Amino acid sequence: MLVHPPAMSADTRSFTIRVPATSANIGPGFDVVGLSLSLWLSLSVSVPATASSATYVPPRITHTGEGAGEVPLDPYKNLTSRVALYVLRCHAIPRFPSHLSLHCHNDIPFGRGLGSSGAAVVAGVLLANHVAALRLPAARLLDFALMVERHPDNVTAALVGGFVGSYLRELDDDAMARASVPLSEVLPEYPPDADEHWGLDPPPPVPPQGIGHYVRFGWSQAVKAIAIIPRFELSTAKARQVLPQAYSRKDMVFNLQRLAVLTTALGQTPPDPDLIYEAMKDRIHQPYRKSLIPGLPQVLALTPASHPGLLGICLSGAGPTVLALATHNFEQIAEDAKRIFKQAGVDVDWKLLEVGGGSEFLAH
Numbered sequence: 001m002l003v004h005p006p007a008m009s010a011d012t013r014s015f016t017i018r019v020p021a022t023s024a025n026i027g028p029g030f031d032v033v034g035l036s037l038s039l040w041l042s043l044s045v046s047v048p049a050t051a052s053s054a055t056y057v058p059p060r061i062t063h064t065g066e067g068a069g070e071v072p073l074d075p076y077k078n079l080t081s082r083v084a085l086y087v088l089r090c091h092a093i094p095r096f097p098s099h100l101s102l103h104c105h106n107d108i109p110f111g112r113g114l115g116s117s118g119a120a121v122v123a124g125v126l127l128a129n130h131v132a133a134l135r136l137p138a139a140r141l142l143d144f145a146l147m148v149e150r151h152p153d154n155v156t157a158a159l160v161g162g163f164v165g166s167y168l169r170e171l172d173d174d175a176m177a178r179a180s181v182p183l184s185e186v187l188p189e190y191p192p193d194a195d196e197h198w199g200l201d202p203p204p205p206v207p208p209q210g211i212g213h214y215v216r217f218g219w220s221q222a223v224k225a226i227a228i229i230p231r232f233e234l235s236t237a238k239a240r241q242v243l244p245q246a247y248s249r250k251d252m253v254f255n256l257q258r259l260a261v262l263t264t265a266l267g268q269t270p271p272d273p274d275l276i277y278e279a280m281k282d283r284i285h286q287p288y289r290k291s292l293i294p295g296l297p298q299v300l301a302l303t304p305a306s307h308p309g310l311l312g313i314c315l316s317g318a319g320p321t322v323l324a325l326a327t328h329n330f331e332q333i334a335e336d337a338k339r340i341f342k343q344a345g346v347d348v349d350w351k352l353l354e355v356g357g358g359s360e361f362l363a364h
């Protein structure tokens with residue numbers, strides 16, 4: 001995470017927070033591994049040093065790019081500002097500074113398996129951290145993000161960047177009770193008159209310390225990511241509902257064997273397509289999600305033999321985006337995937353992305 005000290009002017013402090021898109025699972029690593037991609041949510045923040053009037057003025061939010069016209073601009077309904085308010089209130093700061101201005105420019109499409117919600121959550125945690133100068137370490141930022149988005153793969157990769165693996169610590173009963181609070185309680189939809197009775201509500205549940213732990217794996221610079229993005233949304237909640245509660249030992253071992261190999265294989269130069277292609281197969285989530293994504297089995301059947309340069313291909317997060325990792329021949333891989341999806345009645349766009357950076361704080 002890149003951090004610069006905030007710029008101060010006589011009247012206004014302004015800065016930008018950038019959070020990357022992420023792809024979770026990468027085949028066998030369901031809810032475990034994720035990687036950051038060169039597609040960004042940018043939040044430009046302007047904080048007046050002193051309130052220009054005695055009356056409290058709540059944050060003014062504007063939004064351009066993906067989600068414009070759809071995202072609530074009310075700071076008590078918008079995901080990023082609600083997360084920020086949650087973090088502030090956990091630090092006994094009941095509301096935002098007056099006259100705060102937030103502009104979100106978002107290039108991460110919603111509900112496509114590219115971590116748009118994880119990026120919005122991480123942006124909210126970082127917003128609170130910088131607006132109130134909380135100086136929280138990365139591990140604590142992650143705790144807050146994990147109280148909102150309960151699986152660690154997207155938010156960890158979005159926060160720290162690169163190819164990361166993470167796990168959630170087993171919590172004692174008290175900590176578990178706090179971490180299991182329904183999201184509606186962690187992130188209440190504040191009423192329209194929230195500004196009038198601020199400070200009167202009980203404080204929200206503070207996250208237990210050290211919920212999430214992560215490690216960054218190596219990543220070969222030769223490997224690029226092609227995101228093949230269907231033009232329809234699939235919510236993570238819906239894509240999780242189709243998954244079974246239990247798995248056979250055979251299927252668990254199938255995934256564990258592949259994940260153990262994949263985390264090292266993607267850091268090797270030159271990357272080995274024979275090793276990686278098989279290591280990106282999965283039996284935990286993709287077989288169940290194919291019913292939600294027409295054409296998925298056919299697209300996942302592209303191989304390094306049919307498409308030189310291809311290393312492996314999988315569902316990105318909860319889908320419907322497909323992630324193809326490749327060293328060259330990007331256009332042919334993407335266009336053939338597009339054609340296969342089209343035969344199944346699905347229009348897609350594709351982007352060639354780098355794997356790399358995490359969240360950034362840039363002073364103006």
Ligand SMILES: Nc1ncnc2c1ncn2[C@@H]1O[C@H](COP(=O)(O)OP(=O)(O)OP(=O)(O)O)[C@@H](O)[C@H]1O
Nearest residue numbers: 079110111112113114115116117120235236317318
């Ligand atoms: N920048 C944003 N500002 C406000 N709300 C957002 C923003 N980005 C995402 N959201 C909310 O998150 C929802 C999408 O979350 P969801 O978990 O279903 O998909 P995803 O995060 O894009 O995909 P995945 O988790 O599989 O990678 C959007 O419909 C919207 O409500």
Ligand SMILES: N[C@@H](CCO)C(=O)O
Nearest residue numbers: 024030031236317318
């Ligand atoms: N691991 C999560 C990622 C969702 O973004 C899932 O596949 O449901």
